Amino acid sequence: MKPNLVNDILRQYDMPYAKADLIRHNENLTYCIDDKYLLRIHKSKPDFTTVHYDNNVDSIKRRENELKFLIHLKANGLNLQLPIKNIKDQFVTVHKDGTVATLLMWLPGRILNKEDLTDKTGYHLGEMLGRMHKAAEGYCASDVIHYDHHLCQKLSYFLSIYYDNGKLDKVHFESMTRALGLIAYRLKQSDSIFTHSDLSLSNILLTDKGLVPIDFSLFGSSSPMLDFGSLFSFVDEASCRANIIKGYEEVTGTRVNESEISYYVSFQILLGIVLHYESWFGEAWFTKRLPEWCCDYFDQLSGMG
Incomplete structure (x- = not known):
């Protein structure tokens, strides 16, 4: 990313001399600004595009x-980052x-990280969710x-x-398209809420006030089970998973199927x-x-397994 682009954007926040440290580049370029702010430049890295998700x-x-969703969540008691x-x-x-x-x-x-995933942390993850x-x-x-x-059909x-x-x-x-057909059927039967949709471990922050979800750039509308799908993709231990469900059920008063x-x-x-097929294809x-x-x-x- 050209430094003058970052500087041009920071001028739009009246921060022309701020220090910008690159954090990572996936669907966004993210920078720490003067240890006070998080700048996201919404340019994905090569072979990484969310056009598959966008539904026009x-x-x-x-x-x-x-x-606005972040502001809504904050107003309703959730601890997270607020926009500036x-x-x-x-x-x-929008830059020129x-x-x-x-x-x-x-x-x-x-x-x-994986070492944090104790039963206690699992319960707190469920509470957070x-x-x-x-x-x-x-x-x-x-x-x-x-x-x-509809997104399942697009992925197919x-x-x-x-x-x-x-x-x-x-x-x-055939294995993947068959699975997408079954998932599509489940989604048709499910009520939708607004979900984070990308709760990988790298998008959950451990702070002195507890666990905080970050990076809502792929947030959207779906079954609440989509966020469980995110967490369970990274949490393998059965007892930790059980505690996620327990924490969630106690906070929401609903039963998880x-x-x-x-x-x-x-x-x-x-x-x-x-999302990653073009960059993953051919990798051993x-x-x-x-x-x-x-x-x-x-x-x-x-x-069939």
């Missing part, structure tokens, strides 16, 4: 809705070259990603392109596969992992 949603409106407006009193900054950027308050803490879903109640927006049966379409181009063999193509979660773990894996680890995913997850949904 206007990108600027989606960013605005994400930040630019000098034009706007939450979303069309680059879109947003700024959030910096939140001290560290991201979770329950509080987030309860805080999301009452929020309204249409210009968001919809993780629904992209997989068919990879198959037709010889980048995906028939066995794995554990048998449903496997569909959403598969959905999250499939979302990741389609992916060539080994894809058959395992098909056998251990996708085929299990239809009883």
Whole structure:
């Protein structure tokens, strides 16, 4: 990223001399600004695009809705990062070259890792998720990603392109598209709420005030089970998973149908596969992992594993 672009954007927040330290580059370029703010420049790295998810949603409106969602969650008691407006009193900054950027308050803490995943932490994860879903109640927006049966159909379409181009063999193509059909059916039967949709360990911050979800850039509308699918994609221990469910149920007062979660773990894996396919294709680890995913997850949904 050209330094003058970062500086140009920071001028829109009246911070022309701020120090910008690059954190990471995935779907966004993220910078720590003077240890006080988080700058997100919404330019994905090569071969990493969320166009598969977008459902023809206007990108600027989606960013605005994400930040308004954060404000809504904060107003309803959730501890998280709040957005900062630019000098034009706007939450979303559009550079003269069309680059879109947003700024959030910096939140001290560290991201979770596998070593943190004790039963106690699992319970706190469930509490965090329950509080987030309860805080999301009452929020309204249409210009968001919809993780629904239509998106399953879109993912199947992209997989068919990879198959037709010889980048995906028939066995794995059929395994994934069959799973997407089953997931689509489940989504049709489910009530939708606004979800984080990308609760990897790197998007959960451990702070002195507890666990905090961060990076809502892929937030959208779906079954609440989608967020369980995110967590369970990274949490393997049965006891930790059980405590996530326990914490969630005690906060929300609702029962979790554990048998449903496997569909959403598969959905999250499939979302990741389609999102990253161009960069993962040909990698030795992916060539080994894809058959395992098909056998251990996708085929299990239809009883073929």
